[in-house]
Amino acid sequence: MRALEQLADAAPQGEDAADALHEAAQLAEERLAEPARALALYERLLERYPNHRLALRARARRDFLAAGLRSGASPLTEYQDILQGYAARPRADSVARMERLLAAHPDFALADRARLWLAENALQADDPATAERHYRDVEAHAPGTATAREATLGRAAALLAQGRPLAAHHLYRALLNAPEPAIRAAADRGRATAEQQLLLHAGFIVALLYLLAYLGAQLWAGRGGLWPPPLELKFYLPVAGLFLLAALPARDSVLPALALIATGGGLVTWLAGAADRRAILQGADRTSTPYGVVLRLIAMALAVLALAYAALHATHLVDFLIETLRYGPDR
Secondary structure (H helix, E strand, C coil), rough: HHHHHHHHCCCCCCCCHHHHHHHHHHHHHHHHHCCHHHHHHHHHHHCCCCCCCCCCHHHHHHHHHHHHHHHCHHHHHHHHHHHHHHHHCCCHHHHHCCCCCHHHHHCCHHHHHHHHHHHHHHCCCHHHHHHHHHHHHHHHHCCCCHHHHHHHHHHHHHHHCCCCCCHHHHHHHHHHHHHHHHHHHHHHHHHHHHHHHHHHHEEEEEHHHHHHHHHHHHHHCCCCCCCCCCHHHHHHHHHHHHHHHHHCCCCCCHHHHHHHHHHHHHHHHHHHHHHHHHHCCCCCCCCHEEEEEEEEEEHHHHHHHHHHHHHHHHHHCHHHHHHHHHCCCCC
């Protein structure tokens, strides 16, 4: 590194002088864990070559180091080591180190960035509840700042991941007037996703209510005639069993959905068959008129559709199905 500094000082007008200073600063920051020295090198580069192609990158690193060093070099060095070595160590180790850093240095200048990192890491690890807690910490420590708005954006994503689209929609709407264009754009996309989730949730409630109403009506109509099972069920069970066997090699989430559909379909078949049998035994065949046949078939078809939708929604496959229809199976 000293050789790079000497090269830059020996020929300050040379075409490689700025590159030498930048490389020396990177070595000091990333390899030698000397952030103060790296800061001085970045400042020297910007003072000498303010219009150089590396000036923008050097200015960003200078600002980062200047902010981080306000609370001393030790916590900043640890923070950078955690980030730079993240790929080479178990995720839990990096998370534990970051949490220890925050506990040992509550006045760390980049504490909010560290909390954001913890939140984003938890979200990627499919732990939205922990992510939401860390995002709330950032909002509490830096109210009214761009960092807090970034945390609010992340918290909305965590709420969506927890199946709480209404709360997420409220946060996204609050960010639509944020001063940062990137946050406004992300909030607008998130709002659209939350609204889609709300519609899907409403559809699930409607489907579930209709299915319960249909099953209740069939149970009442077939009361006293549920046993032995109707002949329709004996034809249905082998077909449902074949579908489940075919689904065994499929995605893990597909098999539970098909199991729910098959079970619910068996219940629909059983109750509808029992209701028909009781009606026939009482001399009031529900299929004796064309209108009766059509209405009964429509009611059953709607029950099957409601069952399928409820099962797909309960196993989180509706979003996957929408993405497949929208972008194709290869997406």
